[in-house]
Amino acid sequence: MLKKLIKFLENNYPDSNINDYLDAKYIQLSGPQLKQISDALNSNELQIKPASNCSADKFIFHFGGTLILVQKDSANSSVAYQAELSWETDFLAVHSTRNKGKGFYFIAFEFDDDYQVTLKATNKTLEDQIRNTAQDQDLIDKAMPVLKGFMSAISK
Numbered sequence: 001m002l003k004k005l006i007k008f009l010e011n012n013y014p015d016s017n018i019n020d021y022l023d024a025k026y027i028q029l030s031g032p033q034l035k036q037i038s039d040a041l042n043s044n045e046l047q048i049k050p051a052s053n054c055s056a057d058k059f060i061f062h063f064g065g066t067l068i069l070v071q072k073d074s075a076n077s078s079v080a081y082q083a084e085l086s087w088e089t090d091f092l093a094v095h096s097t098r099n100k101g102k103g104f105y106f107i108a109f110e111f112d113d114d115y116q117v118t119l120k121a122t123n124k125t126l127e128d129q130i131r132n133t134a135q136d137q138d139l140i141d142k143a144m145p146v147l148k149g150f151m152s153a154i155s156k
Helices: 001-012 018-023 033-044 133-153
Strands: 025-028 058-063 067-070 079-094 100-112 119-120
Touching: 001 018, 001 025, 001 079, 018 058, 018 067, 033 133, 058 119, 058 133, 079 119, 079 133, 100 133
Parallel strands: 025 058
Antiparallel strands: 058 067, 067 079, 079 100, 100 119
């Protein structure tokens, strides 16, 4: 899926952050691994640690049809990480006049040490693509527990 995303970015957003994706460590979790994190969170076996305790500076977190590029914020602000969720969708993205394929929907956000999310504007929208802030927030709210659990699990 990462290869499809890179190709999609090259074709639709060639001046975007493609190198951030290429330079990041790629982590893909399977269904059983996701369940293990969920179960550990629900049973309090896994304690949530502040985001800044996570030693990973830049990684791609992949589960299901979702990729999240997560990058440690270096601006010395209350923001711990900048992130970009990319979700494979069924809408068609024109790669050329003759070739059409699945597209990606992007949501930019940032989060603090307590994993409190703030949505950010993104210029990665396709023509006629409708943005819905409430739906974007819902998607992030569904992805954050898994990301928070994973980051806590690999934290010092």
